[in-house]
Amino acid sequence: MTPTPTLFAPILVAAVALFGWNCWRRLSLTALGQPDNRLDNLRLRAGDTLRYAFAQLRVVRKPYGLVHLTIFWCFLVLMIANSEFLLNGLFPAVSFSRLPDGLFIPLMQMIDVVSLITLAAVTIAMVRRAVAPPYPEARTFEAFFILFLIATLMLASFGINAAKLSHLHGSVAALAGTIMPISSLVVALIPPGQARLVYDLSWWTHAGALLLFLNLLPLSKHFHIVTAIPTIFLRRHEQPVLPQREEFVTGNRFGTADVTGYSWKELLDAFACTECGRCQLACPANATGKPLNPRRVIHDLKLNLLNNGPALKRRQAAPLPLIGNRGDGSIDTETIWSCTTCGACLEVCPVFIEQMPKLIPLRRHLVEMEARFPEELLNLFENMEGRSNPWGIAPTERGKWATLVGERTFEPGTTEYLFFVGCAGSFDARAKQVTLALALLLDKAGVSWGILGKDEKCCGDSLRRLGNEYVFDKLAQENIALFKERGIKKVIVQCPHCLTTLKNDYRQYGIELEVIHHSQLLLHLVQDGRLALPRQATELGRLVYHDSCYLGRHNGIYDEPRQALALATGAAPLEMPRSREEGFCCGAGGGRMWMEEFTGERINLNRAKEALAQGPDTVCTACPYCLTMLDDGMKDLQASTVQVKDIAEVLAEAALR
Amino acid sequence: MLIVACIKQVPDTTQVKIDPVTNTLVREGIPFIMNPYDSHALEAALQLKDRFGCRVAALSMGPPNAEATLRKALALGADRAILLSDRCFGGADTLATSNVLAAAIRKISQEQEPVGLVLCGKQTIDGDTAQVGPGIAVRLGYQQLTLVDQIEELDMPAKRLVVRRKLEGRHERVQAPLPALVTVVRELNRPRYPTVPMRLAAVDAPVEIWDNQLLQLDTQAVGLKGSPTWVARIFSPQRAKGEIIGNGCTDPEGAVDLLLDKLRAKDLLPL
Incomplete structure (x- = not known):
């Protein structure tokens, strides 16, 4: 059946209408979401779109990402070819062959070669998905079918072009190999006198595959072809991504139990997932x-x-x-x-x-x-609200550790840094040793620092991550009021959870604090010559560094701790396979520190095993939660000969011993 | 039927200090909390409300600032909160306290809504007498069921209650007619956590303040004047300073031996 506009036009219109309707049905659901301004920083958004949508910088972090990048760019090129195909089907007068040779020949060459590359790429993708899928459930019929459709499109276009080429005569025919190097090879496969049939068959196969593909998009994970670029353009830029504040007024809803509590962009995310796993x-x-x-x-x-x-x-x-x-x-x-x-x-x-x-x-x-949560959290919530620390220890005990280094109250106007010790550093026996090491190092370097003592309250990190925004809000407001009253601008923390909360979360309350993590400050002090390291802490042996999620991924602090450790021990720390941006959590973030872990393997054991695989004598971290989790992990793995130390303790070995 | 949960606002004992000169509690800056045992009594009342749909009143005697604790009870789900507060109620011992609380419960039951059950914590963490609950029961003529760790049955039409009492080394199942007074132990339940909408609603909910004009009690039977108990002195027990023996870090086995020797010397080991 020879393709004619009268035959094709209704099919095309129906297919496009169906596609449009399915897209609309889905995308219009995002209107159920809450308002969210994602059109600020347009220049940054444009740059991100170039980097992450068109250059696919994140996709290519994994080797198979190159296959995807290839298919993506081939698609862009073939969109030109497919536009011509559809227009030509409606208006036969519209054809690339009308272009001047100088444009026509390279264009056809490009389309022909790109089609072959696409065919090769989808073949690799199919084999990969069959042999080594990213995750077992990724072997879906849908995934293979889409790849099969793309391959079909390529083969059909070779068929169309070969059939066209076989009609050429004389000097033009001699050029066939130049214009379409791949399709011209297919010409030989066409049985004599069957060119018309091959053309018709290929044309309708191509048309059918293209329109089927189009209509599968909104119904499958391949909807990302439509939604991924806008999703990248509309991404959140704040780092780390923070939860929104809540206004505690009667009649408001707190959190959400249905999709309408999310913003429209968060709902769009649901349609942008490529299921890459x-x-x-x-x-x-x-x-x-x-x-x-x-x-x-x-x-x-x-x-x-x-x-x-x-x-x-x-x-x-x-x-x-x-x-x-x-x-x-x-x-x-x-x-x-x-x-x-x-x-x-x-x-x-x-x-x-x-x-x-x-x-x-x-x-x-x-x-x-609903006040519905794992029962371990009841004590945590009540302790936080009643005594402003997770353990429910009397607030008057908070500053007691400081008696070992002398009275150190923060004096407004004279003290430079507030040392916001944090709950672990104030109450936990092990973390208090870190606090002490840090305090002695600060004194050695002549830093002017002071504490709030019993007036310090938990920063509220765990509460916020656990969804208890009400009590978080209370603690945050009380801490901030105190910071303002005492004129606090510069803060030293030894806990990445305090760091992120004071520096990032509290910004939502209109306070900009200069918060510095001790791993950063100690490095600066050594580099500036204020903190001398008279010896190298070689007795700590092989030392492996564990990235705290809230220090690393949430706040981008990867290098300072490593540099400081290298200066203190004379060697760069060992790295685990999962490190830096790919660091693996100790299991205590998000309030999990205070919860039991009943299902599956314990996260801290998983990480402790990874650390042990590096054959270390010392595991070093820069977070009191990580310290506890890894220390527990070493004990559970009968590896208590491996010491778990905070970076401050490592520096203390080099500076104070 | 109304269930009355008696709650007391107590200083957070982990934070209490005693003034060495005056031998009184240093109350400045010490946060107050709901007496932990009473929070279990309130929870029991709220669970009965959830099951049977009865109403719950939280009742407390104390200074005006005890209103905060009653608001917490409202946030948890109490329908009414009544604070018995009058200068003449101040300085009360357990006897005078029982007089005032019993009078209030009698007034509620006779003039407002019939009280079927009164729930109290077994004792408070500041006084630790465990006398007020039984004191109320005696004054009201209610059955008293103390140290309850399980409410097994509440049959309101038959006015009957079956509870389990937690005694030393054994349990006791007891049946009693209503109205009754129950004092509870911690094992009874896990107190709930207030939802935010309930907390917000509790901020504006009324706390009824009842003074002696309303209760019309003989001023000789309430407060300091009605209290035969006088506290002569409060003091922290002296504790001999401990000593650090051995070094658990460098020589854990030696430290254990040292400890065992010390314990043996004091005849504190079974062997």
């Missing part, structure tokens, strides 16, 4: 057998949105609960509580989907609206 491979909860899988969270959010969308649009109750218990809703409570908020998912997502931040509103709903 990188988040799930990076997720410490997923790696240790917890029910949390960030990819599934996004997928389940999408299913919930599709399921409930029509009812929610009519302002009716959602039939499928977003929060479920053992499968009766989209996202189970155990999944919600499994997250350590380490941010690994955010770091690896090629299209900047915000997975982890989607769990915080659900935790808020459970805590603030």
